[in-house]
Amino acid sequence: MIARILAVFYARNLEFVRDRGTLSWNIMFPVVVLFGLNFVFSTGEQNQFKIGVLTDNPVVNEIDHPFMDIRYINKIQIVDQDAGLESVRRHKLDMLIDLDEPVARYWINEESPSGYIVEKILLQSSGEGFIKGVVQGKNIRYVEWLLPGVLGMNLMFGCLFGVGYVIVRYRKNGFLKRLKATPLHAIEFIVAQVLSRLILAISMAIFIYVGASYILETRMEGSYFLLLLIGILGAISLISMGLLIASRVSSEELAGGLLNLMTWPMMTLSGVFFSLEGSPQWIQNFANVFPLTHTLTAARAVMIDGATILDISYELSVLVATSIIFMIAGALLFKWQSD
Amino acid sequence: MNNAADRIPTILEVQGLRKEYPGVRAVDGISFLVKQGTCFGLLGPNGAGKTTAIEIIEGITESDGGSILYKNRPLDRDFQKETGIQFQTTALQEFLTVKETLLLFHRLYPNPANFDEIVEECSLQNLLSRDNRKLSGGQRQRLLVAIALVNQPELLFMDEPTTGLDPQARRNFWDMVEKIKLRNTTLILTTHYMEEADFLCDEIAIMDKGKIIAHGEPKQLIAQHFKEVVLELPENEVANHEFTLPFEYQFKYGYLEIYTKDIATTLNLLKEQNISVDKLKIRQFNLEDLFLKLTGSELRS
Numbered sequence: 001m002i003a004r005i006l007a008v009f010y011a012r013n014l015e016f017v018r019d020r021g022t023l024s025w026n027i028m029f030p031v032v033v034l035f036g037l038n039f040v041f042s043t044g045e046q047n048q049f050k051i052g053v054l055t056d057n058p059v060v061n062e063i064d065h066p067f068m069d070i071r072y073i074n075k076i077q078i079v080d081q082d083a084g085l086e087s088v089r090r091h092k093l094d095m096l097i098d099l100d101e102p103v104a105r106y107w108i109n110e111e112s113p114s115g116y117i118v119e120k121i122l123l124q125s126s127g128e129g130f131i132k133g134v135v136q137g138k139n140i141r142y143v144e145w146l147l148p149g150v151l152g153m154n155l156m157f158g159c160l161f162g163v164g165y166v167i168v169r170y171r172k173n174g175f176l177k178r179l180k181a182t183p184l185h186a187i188e189f190i191v192a193q194v195l196s197r198l199i200l201a202i203s204m205a206i207f208i209y210v211g212a213s214y215i216l217e218t219r220m221e222g223s224y225f226l227l228l229l230i231g232i233l234g235a236i237s238l239i240s241m242g243l244l245i246a247s248r249v250s251s252e253e254l255a256g257g258l259l260n261l262m263t264w265p266m267m268t269l270s271g272v273f274f275s276l277e278g279s280p281q282w283i284q285n286f287a288n289v290f291p292l293t294h295t296l297t298a299a300r301a302v303m304i305d306g307a308t309i310l311d312i313s314y315e316l317s318v319l320v321a322t323s324i325i326f327m328i329a330g331a332l333l334f335k336w337q338s339d
Numbered sequence: 340m341n342n343a344a345d346r347i348p349t350i351l352e353v354q355g356l357r358k359e360y361p362g363v364r365a366v367d368g369i370s371f372l373v374k375q376g377t378c379f380g381l382l383g384p385n386g387a388g389k390t391t392a393i394e395i396i397e398g399i400t401e402s403d404g405g406s407i408l409y410k411n412r413p414l415d416r417d418f419q420k421e422t423g424i425q426f427q428t429t430a431l432q433e434f435l436t437v438k439e440t441l442l443l444f445h446r447l448y449p450n451p452a453n454f455d456e457i458v459e460e461c462s463l464q465n466l467l468s469r470d471n472r473k474l475s476g477g478q479r480q481r482l483l484v485a486i487a488l489v490n491q492p493e494l495l496f497m498d499e500p501t502t503g504l505d506p507q508a509r510r511n512f513w514d515m516v517e518k519i520k521l522r523n524t525t526l527i528l529t530t531h532y533m534e535e536a537d538f539l540c541d542e543i544a545i546m547d548k549g550k551i552i553a554h555g556e557p558k559q560l561i562a563q564h565f566k567e568v569v570l571e572l573p574e575n576e577v578a579n580h581e582f583t584l585p586f587e588y589q590f591k592y593g594y595l596e597i598y599t600k601d602i603a604t605t606l607n608l609l610k611e612q613n614i615s616v617d618k619l620k621i622r623q624f625n626l627e628d629l630f631l632k633l634t635g636s637e638l639r640s
Contacts, residue, residue, distance in 0.1 A: 003446055004446065004447050006446070007442075007443050007446035007447055008443070008447075010443075011432055011435060011439065011440075011443040012432070014432075014434065014435055014439060015432045015433055015434045015435060018434035018435075019433070019434055170430075173430030174426060174428055174429050174430050175429070175430045175431065175432065177399065177426065177429070178424075178426060178429045178431075178486075179447075180399060181397065181398075181399060181419070181424045181426075182419070182444065182447040182448065183416075183419060183420060183447060183448060183449070184447050337399070
């Protein structure tokens with residue numbers, strides 16, 4: 001069994017490494033995205049801001065204050081001041097403001113370009129004085145919050161499309177049918193594909209992480225081993241999801257559609273580029289069905305907060321469970337050939 | 340079959356095999372036996388049901404009915420280990436060389452054949468470092484046969500192996516198959532080339548519309564159905580002549596074909612009617628003629 005898995009694993013690796021176009025794209029794409037986004041966000045060209053308003057009134061726009069009338073600023077009710085401050089520190093909010101005090105107070109993250117702009121808008125919108133608060137703890141740069149998202153996005157695309165399309169292509173062109181005529185079992189083929197893609201995806205992620213850390217001097221508060229473990233479990237879960245999606249499909253067009261159906265919600269809801277802070281609770285709950293959400297939550301906790309394995313045990317458990325469920329379902333549903 | 344052939348053990352027995360797809364009965368109750376060490380040909384036009392039948396026997400496609408016995412027992416895991424398959428169309432992994440591709444399949448079997456021997460048998464020595472995608476049609480077919488041989492199969496399936504090959508490549512391929520036959524490997528071959536079946540097969544079954552319409556040794560089958568020979572005369576040799584012949588004849592592919600048992604009389608009759616016989620050719624009936632007679636349609640139509 002091991003020999004058969006290794007044979008398929010080795011052949012798939014050779015195929016990938018020699019496909020120069022695909023290999024280059026896999027390396028270049030996340031690098032371009034990382035530097036592009038860092039440039040965009042560090043130059044403060046965002047035209048929409050998100051602020052937290054400390055208030056018991058759930059309809060924050062009813063609060064009578066000139067600042068609350070300014071458009072293109074998303075105002076979110078915050079009840080707990082400490083949680084609000086943590087959100088500012090993590091760039092989930094650009095500012096926290098408390099208008100109920102006799103003298104209004106606000107807090108921004110000094111590292112946040114958006115916070116800087118919102119502060120200027122606030123001070124110009126009202127003549128009355130404000131007390132400026134300092135966010136406690138080491139400030140987090142946006143790129144540090146972004147880096148796990150870019151790594152996760154790279155994992156997601158590489159794992160889902162890299163496996164899904166390949167399986168569908170193999171099925172469509174009859175290569176899987178040829179393998180069916182050998183003693184190879186479906187689960188052996190699947191394990192070989194998972195291992196092959198896992199090695200490639202993690203290698204790419206390490207390459208990007210090391211490059212970004214060196215160039216952008218991003219922080220790492222936690223354990224590298226733990227971050228690697230998160231990457232491995234996240235990748236296995238996403239690869240297994242790709243295998244499940246591709247388990248019966250014979251059309252590349254349909255596979256593309258189904259894979260997009262999975263990647264786009266994850267891109268927007270799993271916290272790759274933006275936090276879901278302020279979104280309806282049901283959306284935040286829904287985002288938890290995606291492995292990428294748990295991968296990014298755990299990665300940010302380790303990289304930014306120095307979380308331990310116990311702190312992220314829930315996320316790791318979800319990734320293990322989804323990996324097992326997706327892989328078994330994929331093996332059971334797997335078809336070697338088209339109808 | 341003669342008495343010596345009757346003593347050869349049966350390796351495969353197919354009984355009442357059926358397969359239907361919506362609106363079409365692809366395989367309609369076919370039965371046949373394959374003797375060990377022989378080459379059995381399934382002959383028929385495109386769409387006759389050959390590939391469906393062979394893929395059911397290979398265990399790739401499920402049947403709707405019928406039975407298959409390999410060495411007098413139903414198909415099991417051993418069947419897969421003891422058989423080799425060359426599919427009609429097989430894509431291989433891209434960016435791999437011939438050697439790497441062959442090694443991939445070589446490693447999937449518990450007791451593979453000697454790697455170098457397969458390479459030599461299929462004349463792949465000079466192609467081992469070549470990218471799969473850069474093989475010619477004939478070279479690619481030789482690689483596919485090599486893959487089918489990696490487990491030292493007792494029974495080898497070949498589904499239209501020479502379709503699309505030029506005559507030289509086809510002839511080279513036949514030579515390779517002849518070498519495989521020499522080591523007592525049983526072959527089941529599908530083809531729509533009658534000359535291929537004639538050259539390689541010890542026994543054939545002609546399929547049409549999912550059924551076997553004739554079954555036996557090629558020469559025996561032809562002898563059963565035809566007592567005459569064919570005289571072929573270019574059509575332009577008789578274009579301006581009115582003639583009558585007491586034999587069956589027809590115009591086909593630019594030739595007048597006359598079917599006769601009595602060549603001398605036929606030649607005299609033609610000469611008497613001032614028809615030149617300088618370009619006349621005599622040939623035996625072949626499997627294509629047999630198929631035409633049995634079905635009323637061309638083998639390659």
